[in-house]
Amino acid sequence: MNFELTQTQREVLETFHEFCAKRIAPRAREIDESEEYPLELFREMGRLGYLGLAIPEQYGGMGLDYVTCSLIAEELSRASTGFGLSVGAHSFLCAQNLYNMAGESQRQKYLPGLCNGELIGAFGLTEPEAGSDSTNLSTHAVKKGNEWIINGAKMFITNGSIADVILLFARTQRKPGSQGVSVFIVEKNFPGFSTGRDIKKLGTHGSPLSELVLQDCRVPEENLMGKEGRGLSYMLKALDIERALLSGMAVGGAQAALDCALDYSKKRRQFGQLISSFQLIQEMLAQMATEIEAARLLVRQAAWRLDQGLDITRHASYAKLFSAQMAMRAARQAMQILGGAGYCCEFPAERFYRDAPLMGLGGGTNEIQKLIIARDLIKNGLRPTKPGR
Ligand SMILES: Cc1cc2nc3c(=O)[nH]c(=O)nc-3n(C[C@H](O)[C@H](O)[C@H](O)COP(=O)(O)OP(=O)(O)OC[C@H]3O[C@@H](n4cnc5c(N)ncnc54)[C@H](O)[C@@H]3O)c2cc1C
Incomplete structure (x- = not known):
């Protein structure tokens, strides 16, 4: 190794x-x-x-x-x-x-x-009634001549209002649940495509989050991506990749929080000493650093498995769950180390604290990661997950 x-x-x-x-x-x-x-x-x-x-x-x-x-x-x-x-x-x-x-x-x-x-680019999966239950899509596409006519709405789409190209999931067969879903490459200028409102959010500012509206949106038949009705398998693969890499972002956010807290603790003096000399501050720094490194290793493992063509579903969820929870703890501790300054906008700790919660929501919530891990454990036990699909 x-x-x-x-x-x-x-x-x-x-x-x-x-x-x-x-x-x-x-x-x-x-x-x-x-x-x-x-x-x-x-x-x-x-x-x-x-x-x-x-x-x-x-x-x-x-x-x-x-x-x-x-x-x-x-x-x-x-x-x-x-x-x-x-x-x-x-x-x-x-x-x-x-x-x-x-x-x-x-x-x-x-x-x-x-x-x-x-x-x-953007990725259009989530809908008003299909969040964690991402197979419950209402957006549907009907073939007419050499075009697909898509109707529906998407919700919480990062880059939605600025994207030129959207990978959009829609139902092409009247089958329930995960069956009959397909993926389309939709361009912003296609007739019938529009963006709804931009949604204001707690953190991750500078990244537009939007609704998408498809009203008799005409998509050329050649813009069906992959095979019709295979959308679920594409979705699962895409979510594996998203989880592995979003976990890397959670680690990065936590590392920024640690960088900030460490730097501050080596400059701020109280009781005649640098606060970095107080063991209670050191405990927080050590805990943050250790958890960041543990999360980093889980991310590295998930990414490595992707490179090897191995199944990563459980490993991506390990990385996603742990790094998202860790990022929240790290952001909270950084804020504490900065004291009152941590709560004020002159220092970045409050931004890290607002950015961190997204990590436990986007790409599947913490609860969904736990369900994926538990289901796999119950089915396969603790032995390594099976080789690549
Ligand atoms: C900033 C941001 C960016 C995003 N970007 C994109 C994007 O680019 N493309 C895209 O397609 N989507 C995107 N999303 C959507 C994101 O993937 C969803 O918000 C997420 O999957 C959760 O869906 P939901 O918000 O509808 O919550 P819900 O599914 O309504 O969940 C509400 C609560 O119920 C819990 N819950 C749901 N089901 C279960 C269950 N079976 N067991 C236990 N608890 C459960 C959840 O964990 C959560 O706590 C983004 C979201 C945000 C906030």
Whole structure:
């Protein structure tokens, strides 16, 4: 067993760390306060190749692995979780799944623009009545001639109002539950597509969250992605990837909280001493660091399993559940270490505290991760989960 990163992984990470330190982290507060999407930063990431990390070079990507994606997700969220969420939805949910599931002509048509940042992507699964129960979709598509006519609404879609391309789940057969679901590549200019209101939220500002409306939306037949009626298997694979990489973002947010708390504790004096010399403060720092490292290892394991083509459903849920819970604890402890300053907007601790709860909601709530783990445990016991699907 080797815990070392490869030379390529180390180099990509170091270069990206510098980019984040220079270009993203200094703007994190402004992005949070203005709640505006930093489009030029996104385009810059595209020009540098960071939007198509695990997509082959022939489509404009970098042809790297999922472990590298998880490192980038962590680093990005450490710099700005709000912006990171948008980039994650674009890269890991839209572009990556388009590569994984789409046909050759669809890949050629959409991936170069998604990788270089000319196009913004989104992932449209959740609906007003289909959240945790994501197979309870009402949005439906009917074939008419050489088009699909889609009707329905989507809810809580990251990048919804700014996306050019949306991977959209809809029912194509009148079958209940998980059956008869398909995926479409919907462009924002297709007739009948519109965005509803942008939804204000507690944290992860700068990442637009929107409703989508499909009213007799006309989608060319060639924009059906993958096979008709196979949407559930695509959905499950997409959610595995989302969970593994969103967990990396939870680790990044927690690391930012620790960075902030550690730095503050080495500058703030009380009772004539630095607060970092108080053992009760040290206990919190040690607890945060240990839990962050444990979560990081779970994320690394899930990403590694993805790279090996192994089944990761339970491992992605381990990583997602633990890192989401850990991120909440870390944000809370960072705030405590900063005392009154932690509660005030001059310091970033309050932002970390507002950003962290998303990690236990998006990509499936903590409760859903527990159900997935428990069901798998009951079915398969503690032996390693079966090899890849
Ligand atoms: C900031 C943000 C960004 C998002 N981005 C996207 C996106 O880009 N694309 C997309 O498709 N979706 C997105 N989502 C939607 C997200 O995936 C859902 O919010 C999430 O899956 C939960 O669904 P829900 O909000 O409808 O909650 P509900 O499903 O209504 O859950 C409410 C509560 O009930 C619990 N619960 C539900 N079922 C069970 C059960 N069987 N057993 C025990 N407890 C249960 C839940 O854990 C939760 O505590 C985003 C959400 C947010 C907040």
